[in-house]
Amino acid sequence: MVSPLAHKLLRDLWRMKGQAMAIGMVIAVGVGMLVMMQGLVTSLNDTRSTYYERYRLAEVFAPVTRAPERLVTRLAAIEGVSAVEPRVVGAALIDVADFDLPVQAQAVSLPDLRAPRLNDVFLTDGRMIDSDHSDEILLLQAFAKAHDLNPGDRINATMNGARRNFQIVGLAQSPEFLYTTAPGELIPDDARFGVIWMSRSALAAAYDMDGAFNEALLSLSRGANDAAVLDAVDRILDPYGGTGAYPLADQSSNQLVSEEISGLEAAAVGVPPIFLAVAAFLLYIVINRMVQSEREEIGLMKAFGYTNGEVGAHYFKLVMAIAAGGALAGCLMGIAGGRALIQVYVAYFKFPFLVFGLDPASFVIGVSVSILAASAGGLFVLRSVFVLTPAAAMRAPAPADYSRTGAIGHTINRMLDQPSRMVLRRITRQPGRMAGAMIGIACGMALSVSMITIYAGFDRTIDLTFNVVDRSDVTVSFTHAASEATIFELRRMEGVTLVEPVRHVPAVLRNGLATHRGVVSGLAPDQRLSRALDSDLRPIALDGGGIVLSTALATKLDIAPGDMLTVEVRTGRQPVLEIPVTSVAESLLGAPSYMDLTALNRALREPNRVSGAYLSIDEAYATDIYTALQNMPSVAGVSLKSQAEVAFQTLMNTGAGAIRYVMGAIAFVITFGIVYNAARIAYAERSRDLASLRVIGFTRGEAAFVLLGELAIVTLIALPIGSIFGYYLSFGIADGFSTELYQIPAIFDPASYGFAAMVVIGAAVASGWLVKRDIDRAELVSALKTRE
């Protein structure tokens, strides 16, 4: 037989279904988010490692200038190495119909008569190349799609200075090129960097690599000592121009994928607790209100002989039912959401297949945390159940006593009409409860402020990167470190208004155990197009032999101005330099480091060398300039800033950056949930007063003023407090969204605060309207009959 209390439980739930659903939804969103994001991260990680494994992605990459084939046996003999694949790679330029400029590409060799031991490709369309036909190539699918190229099409490409015609026989994907980034650039872009696979013999002929290779791929056996292998590989390849072997972790595509996945992971860890805390808070307020209004029933149950425990358990079950219902709905939502979203991410990361996984731990954590949070809220309620004695509970509560707190200053009092006094006195009488509601709304404001600040932060990153730090229109990179004469050649072009040289030197930067594989950029003094700027955006003078590090790099290397930095140059003679850090520069994209060009060249003992140039051009001559650049043999690639900016926008609006929109929407839902609940509870507590006002002749609007005035005051106080919370919260969230590739600053942007305030006020107005509707519908007679 079902006990009467169980009946009451079900009926209570039914009666408060609106609020129960609202709170359950907050729990559900938190749990759902946790389950979804954890599932997403698990699936992406599983899919990635399966993809890497199935296509035998190398664990060590060892670039070298030109190494004879026989070294392969020596490399394979290194302890811990399980397989070696030598290959030829080279820079190429592809002519595409839809771009004014040829697109940079990497040509990669595939063994002639066998499948590659490492870095295999996944053929998505067409067939594999036939090594008997040296003009057959496979093209990276993403690039082909971006330019509408298909198997059977022919393209022109320039390799090693020679222009040749190729036939596309197939399209392929590779775990090595999930993200493709042109050399010297930071932002991946499918359209602006291609990968061509062709037979080893054909590519070796093009790059003069017969009987030799310029990159070795290695896989390791289980338990191998990675550092020892890297050292051994470097020792073997050094005499042949090895520029330093590096592990998969430093490989650019893999790095970006890892960054994106960990960005998602950060959101999975950071967001759900906010929801659960909010839900606990709401549960506490709602159930507490319910206990207050059911004093009579509680007294009756106790009078009949129900124990504190039994009565308490009844209300506790109510809390649990809401929490468990929300958690269950959250799990289902999380699975459904995860399944939908994973497809988007699989496409985004260009995984050819999906290994869908759910993280069972996330269910357990989600459900148990939501029940714990709800219990915390419930315990406070139980306390108030226990202290009620049967007799006290069954007497109608005396009117709330305002005699001690009701005195407002006489002057203020005289200025107010009675309804305003009611609003004000209620606020002064229960400052604790008002503070609770106020803090709740302030938290909503904080969430909104910090999320909108983050949006502004993303814009700021783009603005700073593309309009302040780099003011050039075109970036040119040369095939090899060229003489400064090339700069003069560029300056002579019609329509080129300014040319500034740059030398990018690949290097490993070390400070103690912290290392960074990157590029040191040598800039001329007084550069105007590409600059190192301090935190106030003033140019930093690059005089002397010191190095200037970007904020991100200084943090990563844990180094400050005045310290010495070890720079292991990975080109030419590969000197190891000790250079003092002179300053830290503001940069939100990548982790650049700057030196004076002359000082850098002197340190390398390669005077007057440049590897590229920044150009400012007159748009009217753009086409002529592009043609001229194409015809310069020393030019390896040309990139337009406008395209780079678009690519950056795309990157930040897909991947992990896109989560900011989801979080923004969620922040709004929470804000609304809190404000609406505050309004509902205030209404529940005052419905009788409001009915009385209506009876004695107040219009609906006049009666609603008493309730909504209170909501308005609480909301208005919450705005500045929420702004302060939000200011600090935005630092945490900005940090979560920052990746190794780009940093998102937490900036104080007044417009963001204004907009967030509008969001909160909007939520308050909407809540007010919903509650006002209930006030209008309330039956005066029944509201009056209830004692309290």
Place this chain on the structure above:
Amino acid sequence: MTKNAFSTKGVTKVYGEGRSAVHALRGVDLDIPEGEIVVLLGPSGSGKSTLLNIIGGLDRATDGDAFFQDQNLSDMSDRQLTMYRRDHVGFVFQFYNLMPSLTARENVELVTEIARDPMDPDEALAMVGLRERVDHFPAQLSGGEQQRVAIARAVAKNPTVLFCDEPTGALDSQTGRAVLNVLKDVNEKLGATVLIVTHAASQAAMADRVIHFADGGIREVIVNDKKLTPEEIEW
């Protein structure tokens, strides 16, 4: 001939629908002359409060017409009903329904601020014998005092009619008599029509007219020629 304050024609009130429908009023025809004290008597559920709510503008009849003077309340919009209550009607309830956050005077001012032709709040409170306690909050007043504030609030607007639903239901005999005396004063001094709904049959003795309710209809109407004062009523 005295004018009617209220008259009803076939007023019916049904709560719910179909088989669960409850007929609270089954076609009530009634005339209440102006300036009288009228007591509505009857057991619980007989329909007396329902009728009070309908002619008080708190509820609407399912069918039939209810007139206040010459105006048909059944035809009024919500806003018109609100204005009707604001300008003409005073209410006194069993549980007082005061605003706990306002003092006695402020509770009265709540009404005088919006009424068309109100009396001075202090005068209204003096009428109910609370001149000394105007600055007290409801929590500082006894039940009888709270009820007298409620009456002061109801009469301060100079109402045309005063509706009292079990005004003495929560009070002891002495306080109850005091409250009834106030109602009598209001009737005599202000000329307001006073309608009192009660269980207590003895209070009928102070009325000009007694209406007995049963099963959603009027059983009988008695015109009382020998009115007693509240002090003479058996409690």
